[in-house]
Amino acid sequence: MDQPSDTNATPDLRGMSRDALADFISRLGQKPFRARQIFAWLHRRGARSFDEMTDLSLELRQRLAATARLSAMDVDEVQISSDGTRKFRFRTVDDHFVEAVFMPETDRRTLCVSTQIGCPMGCAFCRTARLGLTRNLTAGEILAQIYEVNRAVAAIDESDKRALTNLVFMGMGEPFLNFDNLTNALALLQDDAGLNFSRRHITVSTSGIVPMIDRFGAETDNKLAISLNASTDAQRDALMPVNRRYPLADLVAACRRFPLRQGRRITFEYVLLDGLNDTLDDARRVIALLRGIEAKVNLIPYNESPDLPFRSVPMERAEAFRDHLLRAGLVAVIRKNRGRDILAACGQLAAQGIARDQATN
Ligand code: SF4
Numbered sequence: 001m002d003q004p005s006d007t008n009a010t011p012d013l014r015g016m017s018r019d020a021l022a023d024f025i026s027r028l029g030q031k032p033f034r035a036r037q038i039f040a041w042l043h044r045r046g047a048r049s050f051d052e053m054t055d056l057s058l059e060l061r062q063r064l065a066a067t068a069r070l071s072a073m074d075v076d077e078v079q080i081s082s083d084g085t086r087k088f089r090f091r092t093v094d095d096h097f098v099e100a101v102f103m104p105e106t107d108r109r110t111l112c113v114s115t116q117i118g119c120p121m122g123c124a125f126c127r128t129a130r131l132g133l134t135r136n137l138t139a140g141e142i143l144a145q146i147y148e149v150n151r152a153v154a155a156i157d158e159s160d161k162r163a164l165t166n167l168v169f170m171g172m173g174e175p176f177l178n179f180d181n182l183t184n185a186l187a188l189l190q191d192d193a194g195l196n197f198s199r200r201h202i203t204v205s206t207s208g209i210v211p212m213i214d215r216f217g218a219e220t221d222n223k224l225a226i227s228l229n230a231s232t233d234a235q236r237d238a239l240m241p242v243n244r245r246y247p248l249a250d251l252v253a254a255c256r257r258f259p260l261r262q263g264r265r266i267t268f269e270y271v272l273l274d275g276l277n278d279t280l281d282d283a284r285r286v287i288a289l290l291r292g293i294e295a296k297v298n299l300i301p302y303n304e305s306p307d308l309p310f311r312s313v314p315m316e317r318a319e320a321f322r323d324h325l326l327r328a329g330l331v332a333v334i335r336k337n338r339g340r341d342i343l344a345a346c347g348q349l350a351a352q353g354i355a356r357d358q359a360t361n
Contacts, residue, residue: 008093012071013064014042014140015184018191028063036193038064043194046147048072071140073098075148085339087349088149092117092141096134099349100145100171102153102164103338110166111149114349115142115182116173121207122241125229125271125302125310128172128349136177139184146189167197170205170225170269172349176212186220199223203267210246213254224258225267226251228297230277231285239276248289255293265296265331272318273302274311283324290330297325297332303340 013021018039025035037055041047049070050061073090076097080086086102101112118131146167153163167189169175175182182204189197205225206213216224228251230236236243243251255266268290272278286297299322302312318334325332 008069010069011067012138012140013038013068014071014143015138015181015188017184017187018193024068028060028067030060034060039191039193042070043143043147043188043191046151071138071144073141073144073148075152078152081339083338086149087339088145088152090145090148092137098137098141098145098172100149101339101349102149104153108165109153109163110168111146111164112168112171113142113145114171114173115169115175115178119173120177121174123207123227123229124239125273125308127305127308130307131172133173136181137173139181139188142181142185143188146195150195166201166203168203168205168225170203174207174209175204176206176209176216179212179215183220186222200264205267205269207240207242208246208251209242210250210254213251213258217258221261223264223267224255225269225298226255227271228268228286229271229273231282231289235277235282239273252289252293255295260294265294268295268297269300270297271300271302272313272321274313276310278313278317278321280320280324283321287325287328287330295330297322297330298335299332300335301337303337 011024013024016024018035021039022032022035025038026032034056038053041053045052047053047070050056050064053061056064072093075088076091077089078086079089084104088100088102090098090100092098096117098114098117100114103110103112114137116136117134119126119128120133121129123129146164150163169182186202189195189202190199199221200223203223203225204216205227206216207227213224216222227240229239230243230248233243233247236248258266260266270277270286290297299318301315301318302310304310304312322332322334
């Protein structure tokens with residue numbers, strides 16, 4: 001399952017655990033409180049450079065700059081949708097584009113975060129799949145997306161220093177193919193000396209890599225979402241190649257044994273595709289598949305893309321599908337489409353421009 005990652009050998013302080021950072025700073029002959037100061041600069045204030053760490057001596061800042069780095073994600077472009085959604089395009093240090101989507105609502109401000117540059121999973125309905133995989137993002141790069149957006153949003157609303165309330169790892173990439181960097185980033189986000197993000201406000205979504213679902217349940221206490229999108233193996237094989245390796249029976253078995261805290265549910269994302277997975281028979285099969293699982297089903301009317309052959313469903317069909325699930329006692333909602341006009345909606349992230357840039361390399 002190993003995927004290519006950042007090859008820069010200089011240690012990245014942003015991706016280090018608190019203990020690893022303390023160890024690194026002590027090897028520079030510094031007192032432990034220096035490591036605590038640096039950790040707060042990195043994870044509470046989202047510092048972009050050692051120069052910003054103004055309570056460190058100039059000499060220490062210069063030593064840090066000579067021996068370490070801070071992974072950075074420069075905001076390259078921000079597109080604002082008519083519904084308030086903002087798509088942030090970041091440029092990595094090796095000149096690739098990555099996107100994250102900020103979705104403000106009255107009671108929450110959610111960021112959809114990317115974990116890979118591109119994605120190798122090949123889901124037929126997804127624009128990111130077209131890019132293939134370039135590499136994994138480092139833990140520091142995953143965090144940098146969050147810290148940059150947090151800063152940008154806090155700057156808009158100065159009364160709120162902790163602008164983001166919810167994180168969903170559903171952007172570009174399959175998070176479970178970048179498991180170690182993902183879980184390092186989650187631990188740092190939840191550190192009380194950093195942003196102190198609540199575990200229950202972080203959801204990680206997978207296309208269905210069964211062994212990693214087990215590992216995620218054993219090693220973290222965050223919420224799980226499954227990109228389901230089909231009610232039979234034949235449908236899912238055609239839409240999501242991962243199903244040929246981990247068919248529906250194995251996927252739902254992993255969900256049944258997933259350790260769920262009381263009151264929590266596993267979210268199942270189901271993109272409704274016209275004429276493919278949207279009938280009441282599909283709804284009945286979804287009900288049977290999810291029997292016995294504390295489940296919430298998010299129905300997502302497909303976001304059409306001119307270069308992909310799939311069509312969205314009429315709202316009445318989405319509502320009929322939802323009502324069928326509700327009558328069977330499932331929690332089911334039709335998800336509002338956010339940022340459709342700026343290609344920020346589900347399955348639309350493709351960092352336009354990357355192909356052009358890569359072609360010139
Ligand atoms: S839907 Fe998710 S897992 Fe599938 S190709 Fe797109 S980004 Fe990758």
